[in-house]
Amino acid sequence: MINLLIGIVASAFASWFFSRWYYRQSSVETPEWANKVPAWAIPLIQKLPDAPVSIERLIDLYHDAIQAGGIQPHPSGFIKCPECGAGADKFVAWQVAAPELGSLFHGYKCSECNCELTADED
Numbered sequence: 001m002i003n004l005l006i007g008i009v010a011s012a013f014a015s016w017f018f019s020r021w022y023y024r025q026s027s028v029e030t031p032e033w034a035n036k037v038p039a040w041a042i043p044l045i046q047k048l049p050d051a052p053v054s055i056e057r058l059i060d061l062y063h064d065a066i067q068a069g070g071i072q073p074h075p076s077g078f079i080k081c082p083e084c085g086a087g088a089d090k091f092v093a094w095q096v097a098a099p100e101l102g103s104l105f106h107g108y109k110c111s112e113c114n115c116e117l118t119a120d121e122d
């Protein structure tokens with residue numbers, strides 16, 4: 001009779017142990033969001049804190065992403081159009097001469113939505 005009780009307790013404990021072990025294994029699996037982002041971005045996203053991020057930290061993460069090879073910033077500094085989200089392949093350079101002012105205005109704009117990305121004067 002004692003052996004039967006010990007057997008029941010031991011099997012209950014083994015069942016609990018394996019179910020807990022399986023639960024822990026499943027909880028460390030890749031999170032859902034990680035399936036939707038490129039592999040190079042996962043370590044960068046995991047570095048993001050839960051609290052608001054400082055500008056300096058954002059710049060560090062931006063540089064980390066460049067060094068990881070995940071992004072290649074356009075000469076304008078943008079990766080995508082801030083207005084319509086078009087890729088940098090849609091960016092075009094523009095320039096307008098203003099001889100009366102002795103100036104040359106130039107910059108980049110998005111060819112998809114015509115948003116002006118940068119503007120400089122020489």
Ligand SMILES: [Zn+2]
Nearest residue numbers: 081084110113
């Ligand atoms: Zn755009």
